[in-house]
Structure formats: C-alpha cells, structure tokens
Amino acid sequence: MSEFSARGIRVVAISVDPAEVNRQLAEKAGLTFPLLADPEEKVIRRYDLLHIRGGPKGVDIARPAEFLIDPTGTVRWVNLTDNIRVRASGPQVLKVVDQLGVGARPENPRRAPRSP
Amino acid sequence: MLTRRHRTFTKIRSLPHQIARHLAGGRIQPRTQSLASLCPCALLPKVAGSRRERGELLPLLGHTSLYAQPDSRATRKLTHYLIPHFALTSNVLWANLTLFAIPSFLLGARMKRNSGRPKFARGKSAGSTLAALTLLTVIFFGCLNLSFAQLPLSTGAPSAGQKAPDFTLPDRDGKPVSLSGLLKRKETGKPGGLVLIFYRGYW
Numbered sequence: 180m181s182e183f184s185a186r187g188i189r190v191v192a193i194s195v196d197p198a199e200v201n202r203q204l205a206e207k208a209g210l211t212f213p214l215l216a217d218p219e220e221k222v223i224r225r226y227d228l229l230h231i232r233g234g235p236k237g238v239d240i241a242r243p244a245e246f247l248i249d250p251t252g253t254v255r256w257v258n259l260t261d262n263i264r265v266r267a268s269g270p271q272v273l274k275v276v277d278q279l280g281v282g283a284r285p286e287n288p289r290r291a292p293r294s295p
Numbered sequence: 296m297l298t299r300r301h302r303t304f305t306k307i308r309s310l311p312h313q314i315a316r317h318l319a320g321g322r323i324q325p326r327t328q329s330l331a332s333l334c335p336c337a338l339l340p341k342v343a344g345s346r347r348e349r350g351e352l353l354p355l356l357g358h359t360s361l362y363a364q365p366d367s368r369a370t371r372k373l374t375h376y377l378i379p380h381f382a383l384t385s386n387v388l389w390a391n392l393t394l395f396a397i398p399s400f401l402l403g404a405r406m407k408r409n410s411g412r413p414k415f416a417r418g419k420s421a422g423s424t425l426a427a428l429t430l431l432t433v434i435f436f437g438c439l440n441l442s443f444a445q446l447p448l449s450t451g452a453p454s455a456g457q458k459a460p461d462f463t464l465p466d467r468d469g470k471p472v473s474l475s476g477l478l479k480r481k482e483t484g485k486p487g488g489l490v491l492i493f494y495r496g497y498w
Contacts, residue, residue: 183490186488187487187488188487188488188489188490189477189487189488189489189490190489190490190492191472191477191489191490191491191492192491192492192493192494193464193491193492193493193494194493194494194495194496195496196496198465198466198467198468198469199467200496201466201467202467202468205467213466213467213472214466214467215464215465215466215472216464216465216466216467217464221462222460222462222464223493225460225462226451226452226453226460226493227450227451227452228452228493230495240495240496241493241494241495241496242493242495243492243493243494243495244452244492244493245490245491245492245493246453246459246489246490246491246492247488247489247490247491248459248474248478248488248489248490248491249488250478250487250488251478252458252459252461252474252475252478253456253457253458253459254453254454254455254456254457254458254459255455255456256455257452257453257454257455259452272490276488276490
C-alpha cells in the first residue's frame with residue numbers, strides 16, 4: 180500500500196455490503212483504504228457491473244473489476260476478469276501504474292509490499 | 296496369519312488407536328505407528344501390514360483436500376476450521392484432483408487384487424466408500440463452481456480513455472466520499488490517481 184501512496188495513488192473498494200460490514204471487514208483484515216458501501220447498487224449499475232443473482236441466495240452483487248483512474252477522471256486501465264478467482268494483484272496493478280505513467284514517480288524504489 | 300514383522304509392529308501403539316480399540320471392544324487389529332492412526336480411520340477394521348494402511352489414508356487425504364479450496368465461498372464457512380488453507384494454485388483444482396486420482400488408481404489396483412481372494416478382503420471396503428464420497432463431493436463442488444463462473448458481459452463499463460462517472464458513496468464510518476474528491480490533488484502536490492476496485496461483497 181505504501182507503494183501506491185508513494186506514487187500519490189489512492190485505493191478505494193466498492194461493494195454492496197453496508198457500512199457496518201465494511202467496518203468489520205476493515206478491522207478484521209487490517210485494511211487502510213476506504214471501503215465504500217453501495218447497497219442500492221446505484222454506482223454498480225452506472226458502471227455496468229451488476230451481476231444479477233450472482234451472490235448467495237440469488238442477490239444482485241457487483242462482478243469483480245478494477246479501474247485505474249487518472250487525476251482528470253479518465254479511465255486508464257480496466258480489468259474485468261472472466262474468472263472470479265483471478266484478480267489483479269497489488270504488484271500487477273503497480274506495474275500498470277508505472278507503465279501508464281499515472282501518478283508520480285516514487286523517490287526511492289523499494290520492494291512492493293502485498294497490497295490488500 | 297501373523298507374520299513376525301506384524302508381531303513387531305504390534306508393539307508400537309498410538310494413543311488414539313488405543314482409545315478406538317477400547318471403544319470398539321477390542322475388535323480392531325493393532326496397527327503400525329503411522330499417520331493413519333491419527334485420523335478417524337482408526338475406527339475401521341484394518342488389514343495387518345503397513346502398506347495397506349497407508350493406502351487407506353490417501354482417499355481420506357484426497358477427500359479433505361477438497362475443502363482446502365481458497366476463495367470458495369460455499370466451502371469456506373463450512374470447513375475453514377477443519378484444516379488450514381494450503382497454498383495451492385487457487386485458479387484450478389489441479390492439486391485436489393491429483394490427490395483424488397492417486398488413491399482412485401490405488402483403490403482400483405487393490406480391488407482388482409482382492410477380487411481373487413474374497414475371504415482375505417472381507418470388511419475392507421472403507422477406502423472404496425471414501426473414494427465414492429470424494430467423487431460425489433467433486434461433482435457437487437464442480438457444479439457449484441460452474442454456476443458461479445457465469446459473469447455478465449459488462450459492455451457498458453467505462454473502458455480506457457473514457458471518463459469515469461462521478462459518484463458519492465458512504466464509507467465505513469458513514470462519511471460521504473465522492474470520486475471528484477478522491478481525484479483532487481493531495482496536499483503534498485503529487486498528481487493523484489485512483490485504483491477503484493469493485494468486489495462481490497457478502498463477506
């Protein structure tokens with residue numbers, strides 16, 4: 180995570196879980212980035228990531244996706260995985276960040292810690 | 296018929312097996328001190344001789360390894376207390392399937408060998424029962440995983456070069472957070488950027 184902040188990049192995660200669940204999850208997993216709650220799926224629909232009946236007991240959830248957005252608000256990179264088990268890892272996203280030149284150059288490169 | 300090797304092995308007993316023997320009224324054969332004595336198969340009747348006992352362990356290993364799939368939401372709540380997660384490749388069940396294929400092969404070999412001498416093999420069907428159970432579990436979880444695999448196309452999602460739609464959502468403390476607020480330059484003056492992750496939820 181420090182590698183992301185060294186480049187001035189914020190990380191934010193969104194799901195249909197309400198704020199209380201997000202709080203517990205953040206405490207349990209020690210996550211430092213914000214977890215945003217979208218229980219009515221407004222933003223999930225806006226980004227066309229709704230997975231109808233994809234959750235347990237047939238509820239609608241978001242399909243996993245990662246977006247890299249630059250300061251002007253333009254999407255620079257999208258990762259829509261076909262397999263729900265395969266997600267972009269922290270070092271992978273960092274590589275994309277450096278390749279696309281989003282954010283600042285870090286002053287002293289260190290080994291990237293595992294991003295949550 | 297007890298061989299000399301078997302008599303030597305009977306001197307080595309393990310505590311779980313002693314308990315199991317006591318519970319079963321002494322009807323169980325004494326066993327070698329192998330890994331097999333630690334698992335519930337201690338209650339099953341066993342053939343004298345260590346090689347076959349180790350063969351009994353493999354189907355049980357194959358069966359329990361199925362529960363070691365990380366990321367499988369259906370199994371996680373059920374069995375995460377059974378065994379720790381192994382660091383297998385989380386994408387395909389290669390390791391699990393191999394662990395199942397080996398005992399199936401050994402079982403096939405043993406059943407073929409035992410079919411010629413029914414008196415010897417009486418009551419030794421625990422391995423085949425376990426293998427059948429494993430097969431059923433594999434099929435069941437395979438169907439479950441397939442049903443999770445159909446993801447929507449999401450053609451409307453913003454692609455590279457498009458503007459990300461703005462939004463405002465509450466964070467875990469209830470404070471509203473907006474996309475434009477997140478993208479504003481940080482105080483240190485470094486140009487910002489944002490990694491936006493959508494995840495399934497229902498933790």
